[in-house]
Amino acid sequence: MGNEPATSRYVRQMTLPGIGEDGQKRLGESHAMVIGCGALGCTSADLLVRAGVGRVTVIDRDLVEHTNLHRQCLFTDADAENHVPKASAAQSRLCAVNPQIRVLGVVAELNSINAEVLIEDGAFGKPDVIVDGTDNFETRYLLNDLSVMYALPYVYGGAVGTSGMVAVFRPETTACLRCVFDEIPAPGSQPTCTTAGVLAPVSSVVASFQAAEAIKILVGADDAVTTDLLMIDGWHNTTKRLSLLDAKDPECVCCAGRRFEFLDATNPSTVSLCGRQTIQITPGAVGVMDLVQLRANLAPHGEFEGAETMLRGRFDAEEGLGITIFGDGRALIEGTDDPGVARAVYDRYIGT
Ligand SMILES: [Zn+2]
Structure with a gap:
């Protein structure tokens, strides 16, 4: 840390009227949990750590591979050569980026068996926001169950091919993910990063929007938090917004019925x-x-x-x-x- 004054690092961000000294203090007292450390998780965790979020947990199950490196900005060639777990590589890099905050990399798959333990009993306590860096709907629905059960703001994101989407679900006041996408897509029905590829700048843009929403949530700028599902295509230069203000489904299995089907599921072996x-x-x-x-x-x-x-x-x-x-x-x-x-x-x- 050297002689760096505690807040000089954040001065350009504290100048923003929406953040200020008070917002910076709130960020420092917050805990963000990034689930999945692929392209989205790398970029959003990097931005949250740089922003001075006091505790950042990164959970990922996988090892760094060479095919990750074109888009996963926390990892190096050596990490791929050495088959380093992504959560470990992310922790090392993020601690080096900002030694003023605490970062914890958890090498694990978030699943129905360990999800509640990871949320409630992690070293940093319960998170104030969960940021979606996952690559599959099953885990997203599990995140949504957690979001509803614990009233945790859930910043959803996804990117594949040349397009991506972002939304924020705060189930106490807004729709939840299952109000909007009520059933899990059939296996094989959706393109994946393997079948369709992925344009790195698009994942980076999506993750940047996610980090911005998380920051707004953590500083308490509730009015600034998006109420839209934002869809962007970085190749065809299109953006679409779908308002979620009326999306809350009174019949929703999860947020209305409070049935947590994905948390209750037997874990796929x-x-x-x-x-x-x-x-x-x-x-x-x-x-x-x-x-x-x-x-x-x-x-x-x-x-x-x-x-x-x-x-x-x-x-x-x-x-x-x-x-x-x-x-x-x-x-x-x-x-x-x-x-x-x-x-x-x-x-x-x-x-x-
Ligand atoms: Zn719902």
């Missing part, structure tokens, strides 16, 4: 990660795995490295397959798109 020949296996209960012991057990069967926060390696008898195991028992089986093959390897060597 296997999920294919966005077209990169990787299957994720999540055990059915939250537990702590002794990775040092596991490494010793696996040693006769192949080559393994690490054990502090994760264990990586290959089995001699499973050609072409790699495995990464995290301390909560979650594993990524690389080299296959077949959940059956992945499950078999997990059951064979790790067990449930």
